Amino acid sequence: MAGPANKVRVNLTVETHVLEAARALGLNISHAAEDGLKRAIQETQAERWKRENADALMAHNARIERTGTLLSPEWAAGLSGKD
Secondary structure, X not given: OOOHHHXXXXXXOXXXXXXXXXXXXXXXXXXXXXXXXXHHHHHHHHHHHHHHOHHHHHHHXXXXXXXXXXXXXXXXXXXXXXX
């Protein structure tokens, strides 16, 4: 976990009503902003990965549709609905 030595001050601009609501709820503005940034980073990285790998994912899914999975475990037999 990052300590104060790993932190840097930044200026942040938010709508007045958002800040007032956060303060009224006793939220730590810095922690909330940092948590929001972490979540936004994860979401953006995941979306970027999906875009960058879209061709490979489509090719993989097409192969599965054509030939099935590489392994056919016994437990999967009951999932097909054909039994």
